[in-house]
Amino acid sequence: MTSDILDEIKKEIMAKLPKTTQVSKVEFEGPEVVVYTKNPQVITENGDLIRSLAKELRKRIIIRSDKSALLEPEKTIEKIHEIVPEGAEITDIYFDTVTCEVVITAKKPGLVIGKYGATSRNIVKNTGWAPKILRTPPISSDVIGKIRTTLKNSSKDRKKLLQRLGRQIHQGSKYPNDWARVTSMGGFKEVGRSSMLLQTPNSRVLLDCGVNVAAPDNKTAFPYLNAPEFSIEELDAVIISHAHLDHCGFVPYLYHYGYEGPVYCTTPTRDLTTLLQLDHIDIAHREGNPLPFNVKHIHKAIKNTITLDYGEVTDISPDIRLTLHNAGHILGSAISHMHIGDGAHNLVYTGDFKYEPSRLLEPATIRFPRAETVIMESTYGGREDVQPSRNSAEKEMMKTIYRTLKRGGKVLVPVFAVGRAQELMVVLEEYMRHGMIEEVPIYIDGMIWEATAIHTARPEYLSRDLRDQIFHMGRNPFVSDMFEKVQNHNQRKDIVESPNPAIILSTSGMLTGGNSVEYFKWLCEDERNTLIFVGYQSEGSLGRRIQKGRKEVPLEDDDGRTKEFKVNMETKTIHGFSGHSNRRQLMEYVKRLNPRPEKVITCHGDPKKAVDLASSIHRSYKIETRTPVNLDCVRIH
Amino acid sequence: MTSDILDEIKKEIMAKLPKTTQVSKVEFEGPEVVVYTKNPQVITENGDLIRSLAKELRKRIIIRSDKSALLEPEKTIEKIHEIVPEGAEITDIYFDTVTCEVVITAKKPGLVIGKYGATSRNIVKNTGWAPKILRTPPISSDVIGKIRTTLKNSSKDRKKLLQRLGRQIHQGSKYPNDWARVTSMGGFKEVGRSSMLLQTPNSRVLLDCGVNVAAPDNKTAFPYLNAPEFSIEELDAVIISHAHLDHCGFVPYLYHYGYEGPVYCTTPTRDLTTLLQLDHIDIAHREGNPLPFNVKHIHKAIKNTITLDYGEVTDISPDIRLTLHNAGHILGSAISHMHIGDGAHNLVYTGDFKYEPSRLLEPATIRFPRAETVIMESTYGGREDVQPSRNSAEKEMMKTIYRTLKRGGKVLVPVFAVGRAQELMVVLEEYMRHGMIEEVPIYIDGMIWEATAIHTARPEYLSRDLRDQIFHMGRNPFVSDMFEKVQNHNQRKDIVESPNPAIILSTSGMLTGGNSVEYFKWLCEDERNTLIFVGYQSEGSLGRRIQKGRKEVPLEDDDGRTKEFKVNMETKTIHGFSGHSNRRQLMEYVKRLNPRPEKVITCHGDPKKAVDLASSIHRSYKIETRTPVNLDCVRIH
């Protein structure tokens, strides 16, 4: 039965393409249908025909050359260097003989593609190889390097996965789509371990699979994968909204316990997820509380990830079609739109989202073809969760830095590595470039640097303003020489012992570990220095205690002895840099959603916030709302 | 591991019983632990010791004789006749060599038991056989006969089932009981196909498994057994609240598809369920819409049924302890109380219930040791669902009958076979005996007669008043010679053609088939006759059309041709005979529940009724309420 589907599709394609195409084989590659031709000319010449064929079959079609039509690798490299202008700065070329693609990595990938794809088409015509073009990040990234190596080495496995997946997706629905439901697996009426299971008569899809890193034990740290309707064997797909660990941190566990299917997310989400998952394993190991999976399973997750761009419509199961949209929360963060059945129902899961433009990102998408049910975050869904504007937060920040540098002090900003750190970098670069604060070195500690490197590899996901700066004005704020990378203890010591003022961004954001605590111990007793909090400090963290005004804190000194550190430095909390929508923005978002949903389900918020937001939405917009707890299941259709 | 449990229990028992007990083996028999002894004396002499041992082990313990200590059957029969007084009227004795029980069926089972069990103990002491005492129904019942034969012939299979079950129940919880949840499988925000799945980390239990006999197709007729958390293989137990098909009709399907576990219910529920399931197969067959199971699966269900008395506490899985309580709805109807985990949570499922004394039954139980969550029916949960009292309904009925008989007419009461029919029989018998209506024959058509026979076999489940009448005053209204059994077409024809007045009770209750339609066609054109509706007439039924005042109805005549039948007879609807609580009783019930529940979930009602009742309970008693739809799942703990 499954091979028949492919045969049928092949027949249809053969019938519709001109004889000259010389089709050698037709294969599934995940949701796509790949047609191999002995005559690569057709790839570049029959664009319209292929598009209309795809429309007719309602499948994505890719045309590639048959092996027999490929130029040999050495000659291909020569040809590519002939065709692509010098200015593209190609840094690597390699051949994927499994997919018949040539992977070209360049500093200016736009020049490899050419105007309307002309250069890229030229490469196919002359070599037969289909070019896959990657960006050489302007700041080199270990993680991206690792991911590319992993993918290079797993080309065959990946092909097998994609073929299997293709059959599964295209086999057609076995049962009528007369219902759909969502089980809360984690992160409902709480923040952390976000996860939910979408079920239809034909599919099971997991939306997010996070961990609560602040949880006291494993029972409350991980999602309820023991829910009776969940089984790893029957899982069709995993969708990850964004790279924060409370949304992606438990994915490797699935691979540890036998999951063989795909993870869908954007490319930046895959990269940042890998960074944070690897770091999480290190931290957990150091703290003597190892995670129930290891690096091997992170690699498996990378191999099984299928990246999607915003707006790319993809079949992920016989009856679910997924499209990711910008969520405005962190780089690559996505709102998932799922079209279920043939028009039966549409579900939107916002993940974490910001409905306000930031320095870094565009505001969250509000337009969907249809959206009967919306599952939305409610982190700041309480009536009291108003926050100062981005603008006034920036001003407050600058005033504080200005005054600190003026008195010869150093500024320490403990900050989470992904998102807020890059937002601050863009602000600091802008203000310093305009001379609004003194020009002093801005030290970027390890993990943040790596996350920033990933941002520079994926500029397409940044705000329009930043893209304009980078692509058209050739000015990438992240590579400004105001920023200095810090990687080891000696460097840190040099920075704090230097008499010169400086700004330091370092993890962790709540002074619960990492280098920010080291910096704090060195800087806290000098009243010229300033500590700035820009994010939420959770109950029990060192950050929270200092924020509350503690003037002495016991910490280990360099010799490992506990010592009372005096907090003489200035401490300042600046609200308004959050990556989450505030109360007003959450309400505005629902109001502007077009079309208006029939049902809103709140998640990702303390119980009061989830209920507060839901009841306001119900009262203001007459929309049915639900506030499930973990292990509740809500039928949506 | 599983055999160890039995070994451990055996060791403990051996250590605590005196040497003279001469224990030969210890076995599980479902939730019970059976100890076989070579010295039957101890059975009768060590009652206190055994009770305290049971308490200590928290298990029910039964002591039986070892095979070697049994008197041979022929001599045993002689002995029994010696010991039991003649007046007991023993009708059958047989030996279950698998369980070493002697099954004694008698017209006066009380005399076989004797005062405080003295006679029964005497039998053990003298024969070694443990007597199991059954009642010979005063009206002979085909169904009870069939059930007894089935059980007789399946003694070995049953023993195997009970041993397997015992191991399963006593193996102990594998996982901590940190949650419990209930999935609505059917009958939520609707009436029909009642079913819900209770899930804990250690168990899955199905509460009811009904069909909607009025549904237009199978999709809406049967519960959602395709819910992802449901799997027949992982099901630990099925509990049936009562014998109506909307609660028990789909149980045979489970056995068709591989279920091997037990059904728990009261004895009358088992008997009446069998009657209605067999009838359902016949009707479905006749209508050319066969059910997805057959008689074989009904027999399997009988074999796997474990009957429980009201108040009998029984472990049904490692972490669930079940007690059934009177629901006041029909004979044997039960409210299920489930104690989950070791004090983790208590769930009460009311099933259909009547919180008002009726002629037939006591009102529903309101006292439970604990009850954090209550799932309750809401059939008449609407604000408008007030109904006349039982008393005024009876008066109305009598006036109508009186006037009909007076004018020489016949009274036809289309009525559901189980429950309402017997209620009416008790009323009619009482009024006729007191001369308040003329003495005319009351004809009881087939199916009702059989259901009545089952009522006479289980008098323990009737109201205190009826039990008093039957046991102490020796007057069983059901066996009154006012009632005449009707079984075939000729008899029916004789009745309608006779010039004499009469009262006829016949199924179906909504004139949707069965003999009530035949009677109707014969009687409708004579204005002296009367048609009395005492139950709900569903939309589209012939009953509803007539109730609404249609004066001509097209029906097939004796020759199979469609003919317009003139409705000249009087038609009358009498409310107040319902087996369901009305709105006031539902509210009263929750108010009086002791202790007050934390959460109430409404089911078994149209959407408006379910929501109406829930919101009134929420407002009046400040109890959290939920009104799930089918396929929703509510976490209760």
Ligand SMILES: [Zn+2]
């Ligand atoms: Zn986030």
Ligand SMILES: [Zn+2]
């Ligand atoms: Zn989050």
Ligand SMILES: [Zn+2]
């Ligand atoms: Zn409301």
Ligand SMILES: [Zn+2]
């Ligand atoms: Zn009922």
Ligand SMILES: [Zn+2]
């Ligand atoms: Zn019912």
